[in-house]
Amino acid sequence: MTDLARFSINQMTVKQLSLPELANACAELGIDKVGLWRDPVQTYGLDATAKLVRDAGLTVTTLCRGGFFTAIDPAERTAALADNRRAIDEAATLGTDTLVLVSGGLPAGSKDLHGARERIADALGELGPYAEQHGVRLAIEPLHPMYASDRCVVSTLAQALDIAERFPAHQVGVAVDTYHIWWDDDAPAQIARAGAGGRIHTFQLADWTTPLPEGVLNGRGQIGDGAIDMREWKRYVEDAGYTGAIEVELFNDHLWARDGRELLAETAARFVEHAIR
Amino acid sequence: MTDLARFSINQMTVKQLSLPELANACAELGIDKVGLWRDPVQTYGLDATAKLVRDAGLTVTTLCRGGFFTAIDPAERTAALADNRRAIDEAATLGTDTLVLVSGGLPAGSKDLHGARERIADALGELGPYAEQHGVRLAIEPLHPMYASDRCVVSTLAQALDIAERFPAHQVGVAVDTYHIWWDDDAPAQIARAGAGGRIHTFQLADWTTPLPEGVLNGRGQIGDGAIDMREWKRYVEDAGYTGAIEVELFNDHLWARDGRELLAETAARFVEHAIR
Numbered sequence: 001m002t003d004l005a006r007f008s009i010n011q012m013t014v015k016q017l018s019l020p021e022l023a024n025a026c027a028e029l030g031i032d033k034v035g036l037w038r039d040p041v042q043t044y045g046l047d048a049t050a051k052l053v054r055d056a057g058l059t060v061t062t063l064c065r066g067g068f069f070t071a072i073d074p075a076e077r078t079a080a081l082a083d084n085r086r087a088i089d090e091a092a093t094l095g096t097d098t099l100v101l102v103s104g105g106l107p108a109g110s111k112d113l114h115g116a117r118e119r120i121a122d123a124l125g126e127l128g129p130y131a132e133q134h135g136v137r138l139a140i141e142p143l144h145p146m147y148a149s150d151r152c153v154v155s156t157l158a159q160a161l162d163i164a165e166r167f168p169a170h171q172v173g174v175a176v177d178t179y180h181i182w183w184d185d186d187a188p189a190q191i192a193r194a195g196a197g198g199r200i201h202t203f204q205l206a207d208w209t210t211p212l213p214e215g216v217l218n219g220r221g222q223i224g225d226g227a228i229d230m231r232e233w234k235r236y237v238e239d240a241g242y243t244g245a246i247e248v249e250l251f252n253d254h255l256w257a258r259d260g261r262e263l264l265a266e267t268a269a270r271f272v273e274h275a276i277r
Numbered sequence: 278m279t280d281l282a283r284f285s286i287n288q289m290t291v292k293q294l295s296l297p298e299l300a301n302a303c304a305e306l307g308i309d310k311v312g313l314w315r316d317p318v319q320t321y322g323l324d325a326t327a328k329l330v331r332d333a334g335l336t337v338t339t340l341c342r343g344g345f346f347t348a349i350d351p352a353e354r355t356a357a358l359a360d361n362r363r364a365i366d367e368a369a370t371l372g373t374d375t376l377v378l379v380s381g382g383l384p385a386g387s388k389d390l391h392g393a394r395e396r397i398a399d400a401l402g403e404l405g406p407y408a409e410q411h412g413v414r415l416a417i418e419p420l421h422p423m424y425a426s427d428r429c430v431v432s433t434l435a436q437a438l439d440i441a442e443r444f445p446a447h448q449v450g451v452a453v454d455t456y457h458i459w460w461d462d463d464a465p466a467q468i469a470r471a472g473a474g475g476r477i478h479t480f481q482l483a484d485w486t487t488p489l490p491e492g493v494l495n496g497r498g499q500i501g502d503g504a505i506d507m508r509e510w511k512r513y514v515e516d517a518g519y520t521g522a523i524e525v526e527l528f529n530d531h532l533w534a535r536d537g538r539e540l541l542a543e544t545a546a547r548f549v550e551h552a553i554r
Binding site: 106111112113114144145146148149150153155156158159182183184185186208210211212213214215216226227228229232 | 383388389390391394421422423425426427430432433435436459460461462463485487488489490491492493503504505506509
């Protein structure tokens with residue numbers, strides 16, 4: 001097994017690369033797995049992307065992202081469910097078994113976190129069977145608590161599992177991302193809980209660096225640049241039975257300003273240095 | 278009991294006011310409690326501040342802040358302990374029974390959250406008896422997880438209580454601040470735990486507004502402007518037996534740019550509107 005055998009590059013990490021550029025760079029560097037995002041896939045074309053990755057021998061480890069389930073307005077809610085069905089269709093077409101969900105924040109004017117979390121569970125009850133029919137698993141991603149109001153009211157693995165466990169594991173599990181959970185001393189126990197239930201549907205890495213940028217979206221640090229011990233978290237998911245791909249997913253304005261192929265090579269090297277060797 | 282009977286204005290909320298201006302504005306508005314910070318107190322003079330608040334009939338509800346206990350270097354550690362003894366002395370001189378602690382982040386290059394948390398406990402073992410001798414209680418403030426690397430490795434009330442409960446409650450308790458814990462569905466249970474142990478040493482309010490500013494320090498929202506249901510959190514601490522002062526503590530560049538007296542009046546009115554009536 002090579003050092004990169006489990007490495008998957010999330011497309012967003014090197015979003016300056018077009019899909020063909022990404023496929024070529026992966027071939028040159030010996031990378032055979034990618035995580036994709038719906039927007040650039042739709043821009044390039046869904047069927048064209050499916051053909052491109054198939055011809056390049058790339059495995060699509062996840063599609064990001066479905067979700068945004070917290071609307072109260074019935075029309076918004078119906079639209080969100082329809083959009084998530086399309087996301088499931090797209091995942092199936094791309095040949096990935098995992099759709100990552102960013103569940104949504106508080107609706108404007110609402111202060112009701114509990115109600116928003118319940119609406120997420122309601123939506124999953126409708127989408128889970130549809131996903132199963134298409135061979136796709138839904139992965140609830142708990143996002144760091146700094147996103148709780150405007151992006152994702154699911155802030156911890158415990159909260160994500162409390163929702164996921166209402167459904168069969170082959171329908172709904174969780175995404176374990178170091179960036180969102182590294183501060184949480186309960187997370188190792190929750191990873192064990194997720195693993196025991198067969199619910200770790202993806203494992204993603206990003207490092208925690210400060211100062212955080214305005215809006216706190218695009219400050220995910222290169223592996224090794226920050227506060228997170230990647231080997232420790234890799235050990236937790238492996239001890240919980242996870243043997244799947246490990247995706248590196250960074251959003252970072254400074255990294256995006258660099259040459260994409262060079263950044264991809266650096267990211268693969270950092271993965272090996274900080275998570276494998 | 279008037280609407281402002283439990284209201285305390287944390288000095289940082291209106292840092293554009295000098296201490297005499299703050300005392301005058303409090304008198305005009307019927308506010309009789311303040312939370313103070315060490316830096317402006319030292320600038321005005323410790324004894325002068327003690328006289329000022331005494332003459333104005335103001336109760337000092339807390340002094341912010343001690344802490345920064347996570348250094349590994351022995352000289353830094355000794356200096357931190359000495360500085361915290363001075364903070365306890367200052368609290369006693371100002372007549373407050375509560376010193377709020379911001380415990381410190383990861384030392385440069387360290388990724389060991391657990392070790393940092395243990396060093397906080399070690400420091401409290403040394404400082405607790407000293408604080409007791411001076412009639413001062415130490416309040417561990419869990420800070421939002423977005424500060425875990427650079428400011429405070431204690432990110433939840435559960436973590437704060439796990440440390441505090443190693444010591445007598447009259448030596449070490451916790452600070453409950455809505456801004457830091459509002460996202461945490463375990464926090465209500467932890468407030469009950471803290472109350473049962475007599476460890477809620479202060480209760481502070483700030484609202485959660487987005488987008489967060491760069492560095493995420495000065496984005497604490499005016500009461501009522503954000504996502505937090507203040508009545509709900511007030512009910513949790515009251516159900517846990519807390520009957521003390523309620524401090525409003527905001528750090529916000531936009532609020533600091535305004536007239537300080539007007540901001541104080543607005544803050545008191547918002548407190549009444551969103552937490553009392």
